[in-house]
Amino acid sequence: MNQFNKFVSRSCLVMATVILAACSPGEKKGSESSFSVPVEYYKLDNGLRVVLSEDHTAPTVVVAVYYNIGFRIEPKDRTGFAHLFEHMMFQGSQNLGKMEFVNMVQKNGGVLNGSTRFDFTNYFEVMPAHKLETALWAEADRMKGLAITQENLTNQQGVVKNEVKVNVLNQPYGGFPWLDMPQYANENWYNAHNFYGDLADLDSAKLEDVDKFFKTFYAPNNAAISVVGDFDKEEAKKWIQQYFGGIAKAELPAKPDIAEPAQNKEKRFTKEDQLANKPAIAVAYKMPDRNTPEYFAMGLIDQLLVQGSDSKLYQKLVQEKGYTGGVSGGINYLGNMFNYNGPMLWMADLIHDANVPADSILKQVDQSVAELDNVTQEDLDMAIVKIRSSLYDNLGGVFGVGRADLLACFALFDDDPARINKLEDEFKKVTPEVIKKTASEYLRATNRTILIVEPKAVNQ
Incomplete structure (x- = not known):
């Protein structure tokens, strides 16, 4: 199992991973480089980037929402905050209560997951093709408004702390080398801090921190949505505009300097x-x-x-x-x-x-x-x-x-x-x-x- 799959398996939601052979809808006979992915790209007025890629091989559709916030630029003295927030995104929204998003996907025969990486946090669903509108509506619902409560925060602080203990502190070679090496090899704090989170930092997160984080980084002008699979483009565009178009953009902070100095000594x-x-x-x-x-x-x-x-x-x-x-x-x-x-x-x-x-x-x-x-x-x-x-x-x-x-x-x-x-x-x-x-x-x-x-x- 590679390091990517190891990390995905640590996420709070378990997904049945089926690796399929690559299909090639754009294949051209006689061409050595025959694979071509259909891509249509545009932006909504609120800044949301939208990518559509049709593939009618199977009656399924993927909806993936990516936010341009990852481990690197989480707040100082709040290590692990980006990952903590990933958990918060499954605690309910304006119209879906706790775990109702998960239940809705699974009862419709779909799978879902979310993860936090260096430069983004992502959420995706694989659904039967006829449930595309449902998935788009649900993702827009939590982009519009998350259920930010002290009960949810306290609960997820405990979940994430246990995750750290199970996957890192109480495991042989826990964090080696995927979590450890960036802290040793890099000099810039943004690249070199404990991405999973120090337990003290996780404990110190406040409700106002969560609210500010959401309003700052989980905005449409800091996000991209990609839709892949068996769908009609014009129908998908209509639903994306309907459900995401009215969400207000945010004033994004200046991005921190994440550059690393040149290394000249082993x-x-x-x-x-x-x-x-x-x-x-x-x-x-x-x-x-x-x-x-x-x-x-x-x-x-x-x-x-x-x-x-x-x-x-x-x-x-x-x-x-x-x-x-x-x-x-x-x-x-x-x-x-x-x-x-x-x-x-x-x-x-x-x-x-x-x-x-x-x-x-x-x-x-x-x-x-x-x-x-x-x-x-x-x-x-x-x-x-x-x-x-x-x-x-x-x-x-x-x-x-x-x-x-x-x-x-x-x-x-x-x-x-x-x-x-x-x-x-x-x-x-x-x-x-x-x-x-x-x-x-x-x-x-x-x-x-x-x-x-x-x-x-x-x-x-």
Whole structure:
């Protein structure tokens, strides 16, 4: 299970995850890059970004509402507040009482979920196609007005604190490395604080904080809605205007500076884990900026180094050395390389045998990186096949939720959801020379952070 799915499984609502093969409604015979996602994009007068993507393969529809508020820019001294608020959004609205939203979706044969990420908080429903209007109405209802009460806040503070205890504090390798590494590798508080939330900060949240947060960030001009699946566009437009068009926009605060300073010295940290019975290590390198040639090169480097049993790190650390049974890694452990909008890390991690020194593992990492200097076009062609397969899996996953995710993110971050159809071409522009340049500039030891987990359970 990858880190994205691990995090989704921690959400307060359980969703049956069915990964479907990617469909290709825009397929053109004889074209090597045949997949094309239908995209219609526009904005309401109140600033709400709307993306429609028809796919009549199955009689289902996805409604996904994304708010441009995530872990990074939650208030200082309120760590975990963005995640706490995600829970609050299921506590009732103007016309739906507590859990009535959930019951309404499930009784109509649908599934739903919500999550908090670095740069957004999202909510989605997968419904039978004829229930599109119901889903749109319900999402608009809670955007218009949330049931913000002390009872709901106190209840959800307890739920989130228990979630932290179950998933992090009382788990071996809890928070490693998805939650831990950003705190060690980054310097800017917005990127480096405890996203899940310190228990004291969660306790100190006040009702007025929740009300202000909602009125500030859960406004239509800070949101995008994507609708994917079996629907009629004109009908969908009519309902979106009817239910969302009258919601007032908000005065949005200036976005904080989330830039990270350049790293020019290797950082190494050790974390004791009282519950772990084997050591673990994670290695993280700061990423290039999004949408640059080096960014796309890192996507292919990720495929070459850590994705799949043919990757260099798997071959060296598992097959050749036998240090571990598996290696995890990637860009953005709380999603994928496309659905974030700020500083990011490329990371690899593994749990390994106690008799293997960390430096032996790092030696294999360094050797794998050095081998990128000899990368060929044939190597890149294979990496493109892998990343193309991964992209298609994502776009077709969970009844179209993966597609809705990218469309909403590209609307929020780039004001251009149609760039979903340009991704393949960007990867194909990467040459062996760009790979070598990117590896030299970003996969240097002075640009990395090493986090070692030292087990204590076996020593007690």
